Amino acid sequence: MNDYGEIFKWRQKQIHQVSTNHVQLNTFHDEIIRKSVQVSMDKVQREWGPPPAPFAFFLMGSAGRFEQSIWSDQDHGLIFHGPPDCKDYFLTLGNEIAYGLSVTGYVLCEGKVMASNPLWCHSIRDWKLQLSDWLTEASWASLRHFLTFFDSRVLVGDADFINEVKHFVFRFMENQPKLYIRLIENVEFMKKGVGVFGQLLPELHGKQTGNIQLKQTAFFPHVNALRLLALKEKILKPSTLSRFHQIKYTYPEIYNFEPYFNQLLKFRLRFQQNIKSYQQAHLIPLDELTKLDKKELKLLMKKGYDLFSKTNKIIKNE
Structure with missing residues (x-):
């Protein structure tokens, strides 16, 4: 496949064959993104010449965690092993990648967490500087950026580039133990999905009225808890x-x-077989849930809150 249109057609034809299996679906997403990035690399190389330094393209967010659903937005960055004056080349590549992925079915990230943004495209040295700045500032926004980066996974290029930066982060955190408390505070607010009388709480206003926000009420507690423990235990994956x-x-x-x-993960896929856009990816209409579905979802939400609470206590006590 030599252009984005062909890749999109292939995606449309094949994705429902893997849409009920979490591992197969995410493996397929990786294939689509990898092929799209290769087309972008070939196009930029024809116009700008070969890359001026070794580099890696990495995924973040649900893609970085291998947790995409049928539809997903873009979260990605670039890291290169070379001087800062290489950055113009890689920003050009980042722009092309973002455009290509938007054609192949991945909407642009509203928060601009993409390799086309100078904030997410750096040399190894400058990535270390930026991460240390984010952790030193320790504001809500800077820690949000840091946590986003930590869920990174190289898809194209040398994984050692990201691993080197993560090891730098682990050493930095060893000398700043209070940062763990700041990170907990950054993610501890959780949207409640279950009311005081045990009822599910759908959205009450706007276009999402009547829908359950699955990402915020069920996924975030699990994801945030394990990310905090991964930092503490120096886990790269x-x-x-x-x-x-x-x-x-x-x-x-x-x-x-x-x-x-x-x-x-399986529950989400069951209710995503017929969605038509990314905007529906994290929503489940309450009126589509059976009594058993509601019972299962409430259990999963409760387990997420319990998990985060236990993780919180472990980190604060240790």
Whole structure:
């Protein structure tokens, strides 16, 4: 496939064959994105020449964690091993990648967390400087950027570039233990999905009225808890399931929540087979849920809140 249009047609033709299996679906997303990036690289190389330095293209967000649903937006960056004057080339590549992925079915990130943004395209050295600045500032926004970066995974290029930067972060955090508390404060607000009488709480206003916000009420507690433990335990892999398995023996009481996160991934896919856009990707209409569905969803939400609470106590106590 030599152009974005062909890749999009291939995506449309194939995606429903893998849409009911989490691993197969995310493997397919990786293939689409990898092919799109290759087309972008070929196009920029024809116009600008070969890359001036070795580099890696990495995913963040749900793509970085290997947790995409059928539809997804873009979250990605570039890291290169070379002097700062290489940046213009890689920003050009980042722009082309963002455009290409928008054609192949991934909407542009509203927060501009993309390799086309100078904030997410740096040399190894400048990535370390930026991350240390974010952690030193420790504002809500800077820590949000940091946590986004930490869920990174190289898809094209040398994974050692990202690993080197993450090891730098681990050393930085060792000398700033109070940062863990700031990071907890950054993510501890959770949108409630279950009311005081045990009822599910749908959106009450706007276009999302009548829908459950699955991402905020069910996924975030699991994802945020395991990300915090991954930082503490110096775990490089970004997927929530990988993080669960790597803390299995250190925190068995946390690992006991892993089946519920697996169940949540399957639950989401069950209700996404007929959605037509990214805007619907994290919403479940309350009136489509059976009595058993509602019971299952409330359980998964409760387990997420319990998991985050236990993780919070572990980090504060240790």
